[in-house]
Amino acid sequence: MNDHEPVIVGALRTPVGKRGGRLQKWHPVDLLGETLRQLVERSGINPADLDDVIVGCVLQWDQQHGNLGRHAVLAAGLPESVPAVTVDRQCGSGQQAVSFVVHGIQAGAYQLAIGAGVESMSQAPMPPSFKPGAPLGAQYSPRELARYQGNPLIPQGASSELMNKRFGLTREALDAFAVRSHRRAIEASRAGRVQDQLVRLHEDPTDPDSPLVTADEGMRADPNPEKMATLKPVFAADGATTAANSSQISDGAAALLIASRAYAQQHGLKPRARFVSTAVAAADPVIQFTAVLDATRKALKESGLTPADIDLFEVNEAFGGVPLMFQQEFGIPDDRLNVNGGSVAIGHPLGSTGARMLTDLLCELERRGGRYGLQTICEASGTANTTIIERLA
Numbered sequence: 135m136n137d138h139e140p141v142i143v144g145a146l147r148t149p150v151g152k153r154g155g156r157l158q159k160w161h162p163v164d165l166l167g168e169t170l171r172q173l174v175e176r177s178g179i180n181p182a183d184l185d186d187v188i189v190g191c192v193l194q195w196d197q198q199h200g201n202l203g204r205h206a207v208l209a210a211g212l213p214e215s216v217p218a219v220t221v222d223r224q225c226g227s228g229q230q231a232v233s234f235v236v237h238g239i240q241a242g243a244y245q246l247a248i249g250a251g252v253e254s255m256s257q258a259p260m261p262p263s264f265k266p267g268a269p270l271g272a273q274y275s276p277r278e279l280a281r282y283q284g285n286p287l288i289p290q291g292a293s294s295e296l297m298n299k300r301f302g303l304t305r306e307a308l309d310a311f312a313v314r315s316h317r318r319a320i321e322a323s324r325a326g327r328v329q330d331q332l333v334r335l336h337e338d339p340t341d342p343d344s345p346l347v348t349a350d351e352g353m354r355a356d357p358n359p360e361k362m363a364t365l366k367p368v369f370a371a372d373g374a375t376t377a378a379n380s381s382q383i384s385d386g387a388a389a390l391l392i393a394s395r396a397y398a399q400q401h402g403l404k405p406r407a408r409f410v411s412t413a414v415a416a417a418d419p420v421i422q423f424t425a426v427l428d429a430t431r432k433a434l435k436e437s438g439l440t441p442a443d444i445d446l447f448e449v450n451e452a453f454g455g456v457p458l459m460f461q462q463e464f465g466i467p468d469d470r471l472n473v474n475g476g477s478v479a480i481g482h483p484l485g486s487t488g489a490r491m492l493t494d495l496l497c498e499l500e501r502r503g504g505r506y507g508l509q510t511i512c513e514a515s516g517t518a519n520t521t522i523i524e525r526l527a
Contacts, residue, residue: 137396140239141405141526144177144391145493148333150350150384150481153255156337157347157385162191162198162254166387167209169333170248173389174212179401185244187218188234190227190251191485193258194220202252222485223414224513225452227251228388229488229521233412235392245397250389251490253483260383263289266368285420290514291369291380293422294453298374300421301459305374308454309362312379312478314468315451316357319475323349327474331497333387352382352481379454384481388489407496410506410522411436417516423456425518426510427463433508433520441466444522445504448491450511451476460510474498487511492521499525 148169151157157165166189174181189203203218223230228251238244262268270279270287279287297303322328329348338344367373368380398405413436415428426449434440441464449457449472461471474494477487488511495507503525510520 137394138240138242139395140236140392140409141395141398142390142407142496142523143393143398143403143405144173145331145496146173146176146333147331147388147490147493148335148386149347150352150386150483150490151347152351152481153383153385155351155385157335158256159338160254160385162252162257163202163205163209164339165254165385166202166206166250166252168335169387169389170206170210170212170250172333173248173391177391177403179246179391179403182213182215183246184212184216185247186235186238187216187248187250188231189218189220190223190229190231190488191220192222192224192227192253193255193261193484194222196259197254197257206252223517223519224515225450225482225484226488226511226513226517226519227485228490229492229509229511229519232390232392232489232492233519233521236409236412239392239394246393248389248391249489250387251486251488252387253485254385255383255483256385266291282420287419290422290452291375293420294375294455295370295373296421297423297459298455301455301462303374303455303458307458308374308379309359311454311458312362313357313359315472315475315478316354318473319350319353319479320355322474323353327501328494328497331493350480352384353475353479375453375455379478381452381477381482384483386481386483386486386490388486388493390489390492404527406500406527407523407525410439410524413520415518419516422514422516423459423512425516426456426460426512426520429518429520430464430508430510433522437522439506439522444506444508445470445502446473446495446498446507447471448476448495448507448509450487450491451478452482452512454478456512488519496523500527
């Protein structure tokens with residue numbers, strides 16, 4: 135046994151709320167803070183032992199700027215001695231936060247830490263590039279734009295149509311996938327498969343008598359394929375990407391408690407899964423989505439595994455075409471891919487989705503008795519993260 139091997143000993147996530155929906159009254163600091171508080175409370179650890187809290191967040195302005203992670207630690211009531219930092223790898227920020235914790239434990243710098251993510255898209259102003267046809271934001275420099283003058287950089291929505299064309303993904307396929315995402319998410323919710331991983335939250339953080347939020351808000355109980363088919367494409371007149379087959383703008387938080395094997399053994403914590411491999415990759419920033427393929431090949435090579443060895447795959451549904459592209463490239467059976475739905479149905483609070491997906495993946499592996507799970511997320515400007523875990527409990 136490797137004393138420095140990182141293992142997951144706890145994982146929680148909030149229900150995901152719609153933008154302007156049931157979680158809109160929560161300050162993002164408090165949304166994450168309550169997640170951290172309940173994670174620590176349920177685990178029974180001494181919070182003073184936490185070496186660090188690493189938090190993913192994308193829209194780091196207004197209520198989410200100024201190292202949100204540190205503010206969340208204080209809002210959670212954790213000891214003032216617990217440090218925290220906030221990171222941004224776009225949609226993979228929550229997953230990257232977990233990876234940084236993993237690397238810190240492997241290096242011997244940490245014994246116990248939290249990898250987390252949060253985004254309140256109700257509270258944070260939306261970037262201009264979220265609007266169809268809008269120009270790129272101010273983060274793109276003149277030299278960067280000049281580099282791609284012949285094949286210009288474009289927002290992710292427009293890139294989704296390039297992906298659809300390159301991989302032969304039709305409107306019918308994208309809509310069918312969206313329907314499947316909603317149906318699987320609803321089925322999982324109704325069967326109680328996600329209840330144990332949810333943070334207990336009231337709609338109004340100031341009113342303990344306000345209704346509890348007990349399920350992801352964006353799921354449609356009866357998605358209508360005929361109505362979906364009438365929606366106009368958002369990013370190209372002849373395109374296939376619509377509001378219905380893309381991820382939802384949402385609010386949420388998630389956090390994973392990760393310990394070294396030695397710390398877990400010494401403190402009676404039950405290791406639930408170990409990290410087999412983590413990988414990041416970068417590819418074409420114009421099409422933006424293909425790096426999930428490269429990151430997954432790197433993670434598989436590092437692990438010595440093949441796609442056939444993986445019991446469950448979680449591929450972020452930023453757009454419906456991403457998991458379909460992934461499925462096509464690796465030959466993944468439907469019954470192993472996003473089995474409880476994904477961001478099309480659940481929602482995509484940018485910074486938290488990576489930690490949410492890993493929590494979902496862990497719990498479903500445990501429920502099924504599966505061994506290996508793989509998670510991957512595409513990210514703006516053509517990067518991606520992939521993580522492979524092995525269930526232990």
